[in-house]
Amino acid sequence: MPNSTETAADVAETGVARQLPVFAIIGVLSTAAYLGLYTALRPVLDAQSANLVALLVTAVANTAANRRFTFRVRGADGAARHQLQGLVAFFAGLALSSGALAVVHRTLPDETQVEIGALIVANAAATALRFVLLRLWVFKAP
Secondary structure, eight states: OOOTTOOHHHHTTSOHHHHHHHHHHHHHHHHHHHHHHHHHHTTTSOHHHHHHHHHHHHHHHHHHHIIIIISOOOSSTTHHHHHHHHHHHHHHHHHHHHHHHHHHHHHOTTOTTHHHHHHHHHHHHHHHHHHHHIIIIITOOO
């Protein structure tokens, strides 16, 4: 069991075999929250704006959850830096999901139901990239 003094340096000793399932659970919950928020916002916002808001809200919570549970970093030390670095992963995810929406709207302009499928595929790619960024850069041992 990790203690409250565990730092990002301790993350290097934590294996992918433990991190990946925890990351996946947080990812599924984050994606469900994102899709729920996107769906709630979509009737009042255009697709790109709903995507931006839903992704930003869930990205902050996702980074905090992964910091604590996946990478076992606790305490306030470095939290702001981790959130700022997490924004790089957010922008990568935003680029992928915005691109997916643009492709859908370009090829099927009247098919808003296809948006959710495109967002799920884009989020799957963004999730893989997010894990790599968090593990190798954000929570990498100094």
